[in-house]
Amino acid sequence: MLAKRVIVCLDVRNGQVTKGVKFKENRDLGDPVSMGAEYYRQGVDELVFYDITASAEGRGIDIEMVRNVAREVFIPFSVGGGIRNLQDMREVLLAGAEKVSVNSLAVRDPSIISHGAKAFGNQCIVLGMDVLKVGASESLPSGYEVVVKGGRERTGIDAVSWARRAEELGAGEICLNSIDADGMKTGYELDLTSMIARAVTIPVIASGGAGRPEHLADVLEPRIGADAALVASLTHIDGYTVGALKAAIAQRGIAVRI
Amino acid sequence: MTIAPSVALVDYGAGNLTSVSLALSHVGVSHAITRDPDVIRSAGRVVFPGVGAAGASMRNIQEAGIDQALREVARAGTPLLGICIGCQILLDRSQEDGGTDCLGLLPGEVERFDFSALPEPRPKIPHMGWNPVSFLREHPVLEGIPSGAFFYFVHSFYPAPSRQEDVLGRSSYGDRTFASILARDNLVATQFHAEKSGVHGLEILKNFSRWSP
Numbered sequence: 222m223l224a225k226r227v228i229v230c231l232d233v234r235n236g237q238v239t240k241g242v243k244f245k246e247n248r249d250l251g252d253p254v255s256m257g258a259e260y261y262r263q264g265v266d267e268l269v270f271y272d273i274t275a276s277a278e279g280r281g282i283d284i285e286m287v288r289n290v291a292r293e294v295f296i297p298f299s300v301g302g303g304i305r306n307l308q309d310m311r312e313v314l315l316a317g318a319e320k321v322s323v324n325s326l327a328v329r330d331p332s333i334i335s336h337g338a339k340a341f342g343n344q345c346i347v348l349g350m351d352v353l354k355v356g357a358s359e360s361l362p363s364g365y366e367v368v369v370k371g372g373r374e375r376t377g378i379d380a381v382s383w384a385r386r387a388e389e390l391g392a393g394e395i396c397l398n399s400i401d402a403d404g405m406k407t408g409y410e411l412d413l414t415s416m417i418a419r420a421v422t423i424p425v426i427a428s429g430g431a432g433r434p435e436h437l438a439d440v441l442e443p444r445i446g447a448d449a450a451l452v453a454s455l456t457h458i459d460g461y462t463v464g465a466l467k468a469a470i471a472q473r474g475i476a477v478r479i
Numbered sequence: 480m481t482i483a484p485s486v487a488l489v490d491y492g493a494g495n496l497t498s499v500s501l502a503l504s505h506v507g508v509s510h511a512i513t514r515d516p517d518v519i520r521s522a523g524r525v526v527f528p529g530v531g532a533a534g535a536s537m538r539n540i541q542e543a544g545i546d547q548a549l550r551e552v553a554r555a556g557t558p559l560l561g562i563c564i565g566c567q568i569l570l571d572r573s574q575e576d577g578g579t580d581c582l583g584l585l586p587g588e589v590e591r592f593d594f595s596a597l598p599e600p601r602p603k604i605p606h607m608g609w610n611p612v613s614f615l616r617e618h619p620v621l622e623g624i625p626s627g628a629f630f631y632f633v634h635s636f637y638p639a640p641s642r643q644e645d646v647l648g649r650s651s652y653g654d655r656t657f658a659s660i661l662a663r664d665n666l667v668a669t670q671f672h673a674e675k676s677g678v679h680g681l682e683i684l685k686n687f688s689r690w691s692p
Contacts (some may be wrong), residue, residue: 223602223652224609260486261677266609280594291501297675299629317497319633319675341494344605346631394606422603444602448608478609478629 224268224478226449229456229479231256233302236283239273240457242341243308247273253286255389266478268298269322269396269451275303276325276371282309284316284458292316299347310337314345322396324349325369327455328436329402331390333414337392341344347390347426353378353400353415365413372400380413381420388421392449395421396451406432409440409450418446431455434469441475484511487522487690490550491539495674496528499562502674506685516548524688525552528658528674529564533589533636534576536564545583553584556665560620560687566661566668567638585661587640587669590686594653608658612648612671614661615664620667620686621647621660628657628679630671638670665692 229236237249238256238291250256257268270290272282282303290298300313301322310321321341327334327348337346350367353375359390384395397417399410409427418425427440427447437450450470453462465479488503488510490496496512503510503526511518517586519525526550529536540546559567564638573689574633575578581589594601599660614626632650639647647667648660667687673680 222604222610226608234662264677291498294675295502295505295675297672297680314494315497317501319498344607345494393607419600422601424603424607443634448603 222476224266224476226453227437227463227470228267228269228449228478229265230269230271230417230428230453232461233273233283233286234274234287238457240454247463254293257290257298257409259376260463261294261296264478265275265463266295266469267449268294268297270298270300271322272300272302280312280450281305284312285416287313287316287318301349301378305335305358307336307340314341320333320345320347320394322347322349327387328367328369328373328378331386334387335389338393343391343393343401346392347349347394347395347396348384348387349398350380350383350387351398354410354413362409366414368400374434381416384394384417384421388423392423394424394426394427394476396428399430402430403428404454405430406454408432408436409447411440413444414440414447415445421455421467426451434461437466439474441470483521483523484513484518485523486510486526487519487524488512488526489519489545490514490527490668491536491543491545493528493564495528495538495563495672498672499526499528499674502681502684503688506681508684508688513547514543516544519545520551521543522552522557524558525549525560526687527559527561527565527568529562529566529568530550530633531564532576533564533567533573533579533581534570537579537581550583550584553666556688556692558665558690558692559667560682561588561666562674563634566670567636569640569661569666569668570640573636576656584666584669585640585663586642587645588636589636590639590652591636592655593668605633607633610650610652612650612669614625614648614660615665618647618662618667619690620662620683624679624682624688628677629679630669630673632659632671634670638668
């Protein structure tokens with residue numbers, strides 16, 4: 222039986238892993254390669270490296286970092302944050318990443334999803350979406366709106382219709398980040414996650430809000446339907462090991478790789 | 480004159496070539512990345528990676544003249560490890576891309592997961608993530624790995640060998656139990672990505688590099 226996945230996200234800024242609350246007040250935590258290798262040893266199922274300043278600075282991803290991760294980490298990892306075009310995707314995948322993640326680029330130019338899926342396979346393309354709760358309206362029937370630039374810019378796009386569109390275009394997976402829950406440590410936004418997981422047939426990674434190991438189990442329960450739970454501060458700052466997180470999930474009778 | 484490498488890693492444009500190469504290096508297996516049929520023929524053992532679609536992969540292999548070399552390697556008794564598409568292509572035929580004739584080194588077909596008869600929510604396709612593999616017998620490439628260990632899969636099609644004795648390991652997804660490791664004589668092949676399956680995957684690569692069938 223396919224296991225639910227625990228994914229650790231490493232936000233990278235100027236070559237250092239960083240962690241902030243609601244994309245603000247960042248502080249440096251360490252070297253991405255050695256932190257990734259440590260989580261690999263702890264038994265994490267997947268890693269995400271997100272270059273949080275590449276887009277804003279208009280530069281590509283640090284390929285040397287990707288290659289160094291691939292030399293030490295023998296599980297799938299995805300890279301996002303600075304993907305500008307197909308060539309960037311190709312370089313990241315050839316350097317040893319399993320997947321690439323696109324977020325605001327896909328909002329600006331949705332065809333990057335279909336082009337990427339065609340060139341490298343659907344399973345390589347992860348759509349990252351940042352979502353804000355705005356209340357249901359005629360133009361935003363789900364009550365959730367897609368936002369970009371770390372939540373600073375609204376797009377007018379409904380979260381559910383964007384998720385469906387991304388699946389049609391060939392995205393292999395959706396990483397769903399709740400801006401409201403991010404950094405609050407009160408748990409993942411379950412209503413949002415369940416709504417998106419039901420709207421698409423591709424895997425959904427829940428992101429934003431984990432404050433205790435039980436929160437991962439909550440979002441991975443069949444009634445919510447996330448396929449993976451993403452954490453950052455739980456492991457980076459609060460000191461939980463991947464094993465402790467998985468034990469809490471397994472205790473709920475949910476299959477994980479121990 | 481070419482120097483015969485101890486391990487040839489076959490380069491036919493497969494997307495996981497780098498990852499397999501890094502994994503082999505990590506476990507101390509020196510290898511040559513090559514698309515030269517003569518180098519593949521003369522190698523002490525051959526690793527045949529793969530990711531993507533069977534049709535395009537077979538075309539690339541045929542264009543590079545590697546298909547013949549792989550058949551000769553298999554016949555000569557050289558240890559050969561196929562990974563993912565490199566596993567599927569060892570069989571006779573794949574249902575992918577409207578039907579693709581493959582290498583025919585192991586009898587059987589490659590079939591598509593079809594869960595349309597199951598109630599919703601149906602298992603997702605591709606089958607992607609960590610799934611346990613039950614070992615059906617002992618084999619040198621599985622030494623030190625417990626049956627039921629998890630490996631990393633990404634695929635929409637699965638091998639269906641016609642001889643039950645060619646199945647070394649199997650896994651379940653949805654209502655389907657499929658062959659996730661195949662082995663016969665000097666051939667061994669994994670549907671999962673050994674290069675992305677953590678310590679157990681690395682163990683398979685290391686064991687393969689020492690295996691004398």
